[in-house]
Amino acid sequence: MTDNVREITYRDAVREAIREALLADPRVFLMGEDVGRYGGCYAVTKGLLDEFSPDRIRDTPLSESAFVGAGIGAALGGMRPIVEIMTVNFSLLALDQIVNNAATIRHMSGGQFEVPVVIRMATGAGRQLAAQHSHSLEGWYAHIPGLKVVTPATLEDARFMLATALADPNPVLIFEHVMLYNRSGVLSADAGPVDIRSAIVRRPGKHVTLVTYGGTLFKTLNAAETLAKGGVEAEVVDLRVLRPLDAETVLSSVRKTRRAVIVDEGWRSGSLSAEISARIMEEAFWDLDAPVGRVCSAEVPIPYPHHLEEAALPQPAAIVAAAKATLGV
Amino acid sequence: MPSLGADMEAGTLVEWLKGPGDRVKRGDIVAVVETQKGAIEVDIFEEGVIERWLVEPGTTVPVGTPLALIASTQPAPGAKVSTVAAVPAAPTPMAPSSVEQPPRARRARVSPAARRLAAERGASLDRLTGSGPEGAILYSDVERAAAAEPVPRPTVPRRLDLAEMRRAIAAAMARSKREIPHYYLCTAIELTRGLAWLEGTNATRPPAQRLLLAALLLKAVARALGEAPEFNGFFTAHGFQPGAGIHVGTAIAIRGGGLVAPAIRDADKLSLDDLMAQLRDLVARARSGALRSSEMSDPTITVTNLGERSVETVFGVIYPPQVALIGFGMPVERPWTAGGQVVARRVISATLAADHRASDGHRGALFLADIDRRLQSPEKL
Numbered sequence: 126m127t128d129n130v131r132e133i134t135y136r137d138a139v140r141e142a143i144r145e146a147l148l149a150d151p152r153v154f155l156m157g158e159d160v161g162r163y164g165g166c167y168a169v170t171k172g173l174l175d176e177f178s179p180d181r182i183r184d185t186p187l188s189e190s191a192f193v194g195a196g197i198g199a200a201l202g203g204m205r206p207i208v209e210i211m212t213v214n215f216s217l218l219a220l221d222q223i224v225n226n227a228a229t230i231r232h233m234s235g236g237q238f239e240v241p242v243v244i245r246m247a248t249g250a251g252r253q254l255a256a257q258h259s260h261s262l263e264g265w266y267a268h269i270p271g272l273k274v275v276t277p278a279t280l281e282d283a284r285f286m287l288a289t290a291l292a293d294p295n296p297v298l299i300f301e302h303v304m305l306y307n308r309s310g311v312l313s314a315d316a317g318p319v320d321i322r323s324a325i326v327r328r329p330g331k332h333v334t335l336v337t338y339g340g341t342l343f344k345t346l347n348a349a350e351t352l353a354k355g356g357v358e359a360e361v362v363d364l365r366v367l368r369p370l371d372a373e374t375v376l377s378s379v380r381k382t383r384r385a386v387i388v389d390e391g392w393r394s395g396s397l398s399a400e401i402s403a404r405i406m407e408e409a410f411w412d413l414d415a416p417v418g419r420v421c422s423a424e425v426p427i428p429y430p431h432h433l434e435e436a437a438l439p440q441p442a443a444i445v446a447a448a449k450a451t452l453g454v
Numbered sequence: 455m456p457s458l459g460a461d462m463e464a465g466t467l468v469e470w471l472k473g474p475g476d477r478v479k480r481g482d483i484v485a486v487v488e489t490q491k492g493a494i495e496v497d498i499f500e501e502g503v504i505e506r507w508l509v510e511p512g513t514t515v516p517v518g519t520p521l522a523l524i525a526s527t528q529p530a531p532g533a534k535v536s537t538v539a540a541v542p543a544a545p546t547p548m549a550p551s552s553v554e555q556p557p558r559a560r561r562a563r564v565s566p567a568a569r570r571l572a573a574e575r576g577a578s579l580d581r582l583t584g585s586g587p588e589g590a591i592l593y594s595d596v597e598r599a600a601a602a603e604p605v606p607r608p609t610v611p612r613r614l615d616l617a618e619m620r621r622a623i624a625a626a627m628a629r630s631k632r633e634i635p636h637y638y639l640c641t642a643i644e645l646t647r648g649l650a651w652l653e654g655t656n657a658t659r660p661p662a663q664r665l666l667l668a669a670l671l672l673k674a675v676a677r678a679l680g681e682a683p684e685f686n687g688f689f690t691a692h693g694f695q696p697g698a699g700i701h702v703g704t705a706i707a708i709r710g711g712g713l714v715a716p717a718i719r720d721a722d723k724l725s726l727d728d729l730m731a732q733l734r735d736l737v738a739r740a741r742s743g744a745l746r747s748s749e750m751s752d753p754t755i756t757v758t759n760l761g762e763r764s765v766e767t768v769f770g771v772i773y774p775p776q777v778a779l780i781g782f783g784m785p786v787e788r789p790w791t792a793g794g795q796v797v798a799r800r801v802i803s804a805t806l807a808a809d810h811r812a813s814d815g816h817r818g819a820l821f822l823a824d825i826d827r828r829l830q831s832p833e834k835l
Contacts, residue, residue, distance in 0.1 A: 383567045411567065412566070413565060413566045414565040414566075414592045414593050414594075415586065415590070415592075453588070453590070
């Protein structure tokens with residue numbers, strides 16, 4: 126390691142982001158199930174209770190509706206709460222608070238009240254946690270006006286999206302894919318703030334655009350690597366932000382490659398991938414050389430057995446096949 | 455869909471070579487169809503402007519199906535637009551009985567990007583072959599075509615499917631032997647004058663312009679047919695129908711097996727030079743699989759000329775619905791009597807296989823004798 130890069134895991138990057146936020150702003154505090162003494166379900170907050178006081182690292186009762194509601198109230202009251210929900214599956218218990226309150230209050234108060242709450246949650250499958258703990262429901266939240274939905278996939282985004290989210294006057298939902306926590310890599314020491322507005326091209330290419338985000342970004346980059354060996358140069362677009370959607374980055378890539386495949390761990394029907402496909406149809410139809418392709422999870426409750434779980438999720442081979450199908454090769 | 459042979463029941467449209475709005479005249483090649491005999495170019499017998507296509511490329515349709523609407527340039531009372539099945543089909547004695555339902559017409563696949571680029575550049579999509587999924591025409595296809603000036607003819611997937619051709623020959627020949635009561639006549643024709651005249655004519659010509667014996671033989675047959683109309687035409691459900699002209703089908707062997715017998719139209723009216731040029735052209739195109747529909751459906755008689763292949767006599771099988779076939783063997787040197795002397799002369803055997811429903815042996819004999827007589831005066835051919 127040289128001085129200006131260092132090895133770090135995604136989990137560590139998230140922890141550093143929280144720690145930095147706690148140090149930077151006394152209004153910031155963290156609450157959630159097992160975030161304090163246990164150190165977080167995915168060990169993201171390990172050690173923070175020792176460093177910060179229990180009133181800033183707060184273990185909550187097992188009641189998502191209550192502590193998310195408390196977070197919204199605290200935000201209304203001028204605090205900058207970071208609420209951790211163990212997984213997106215449990216966030217369903219807090220849907221009323223998120224959808225009916227957090228997303229609407231600024232609008233319904235005519236702008237008198239802002240709700241600068243940040244809600245972090247784990248999402249996705251791949252750890253053999255079975256059907257009730259493997260959902261990818263970020264696409265649902267991306268449906269709701271009034272929310273911002275971000276999906277950090279890289280170390281840099283994991284490290285720096287939180288600060289931008291906390292600075293935003295609106296409720297921001299951060300989805301951390303469970304398969305990313307253990308990923309490690311190098312982070313530039315001079316890496317700095319990131320926006321939560323734009324998608325980004327993670328790999329340039331000219332033959333087909335692969336649109337993805339979060340947990341499937343690296344599978345998609347793998348697929349692009351495989352495609353490159355066969356002479357197909359895939360451009361990989363990481364959405365980063367699911368709401369508001371940065372359609373322009375997607376569209377300008379598709380206008381260049383004239384083909385698109387959307388890779389989304391969510392189920393196909395009524396999904397975010399459907400929305401992106403529709404945007405492409407609406408705004409880039411005349412630039413297409415092939416129908417838009419999609420690689421999504423099989424429409425089944427995510428299976429527990431490892432081989433079935435793997436079979437149900439988008440995998441590089443399927444992404445390669447879908448990309449090739451748009452090229453007729 | 456023109457009938458390109460008595461046993462053709464359906465054909466597949468491969469490609470349109472003209473588009474809506476294009477002005478066409480008799481003889482223009484408007485489309486390519488895939489048949490048992492390979493890819494055939496469809497030429498047109500009408501004059502007018504193509505109104506629209508009725509069949510999309512890739513579609514298989516029965517013989518007789520209208521392929522396009524052509525608006526006549528001369529307004530006719532009653533019907534402004536005439537439906538044209540490209541070619542007045544050759545008499546088809548057998549009704550297409552068990553033609554498969556044609557698959558639903560499929561729209562040519564042109565990607566939105568390709569359509570927009572073509573519109574921007576004013577390029578025609580008609581002549582493009584797509585390189586995309588399921589043959590879709592893509593942006594890059596239009597780009598390539600637009601880059602090249604003039605727009606290059608795409609490579610038509612012409613292919614001679616020899617197995618298919620064999621099946622077609624089998625069907626036609628089996629039907630011929632099943633239905634046509636053949637009779638055969640044979641005579642030896644002295645070629646001394648004919649060959650001497652050929653040698654004299656060719657002596658001053660470059661190789662590419664030399665006449666072959668085949669041209670002489672074809673011309674003699676064509677001229678003799680003028681006096682023997684019962685050998686020139688078709689036998690249909692309504693009996694014998696004389697041909698409208700003398701269009702001599704010339705059997706051409708295909709390398710690898712199989713044969714086709716495309717027509718030289720109005721062979722009786724062509725000069726020997728023109729006939730020779732057409733023969734060369736036909737042979738070249740037959741072997742590359744680029745014959746026109748009319749050439750396949752037109753022949754009113756077939757001539758098979760085994761030429762230098764070392765048999766003396768050929769007894770042919772009539773190609774239905776034609777009623778006669780003339781066969782020439784190899785020219786050979788034989789003892790011949792002339793003026794009470796036995797002399798060596800070059801002779802060729804000419805056979806007539808004829809349909810007894812349409813003619814009798816006596817007329818056949820006169821026909822063969824007339825061919826002989828004409829070959830003795832080659833300068834008049």
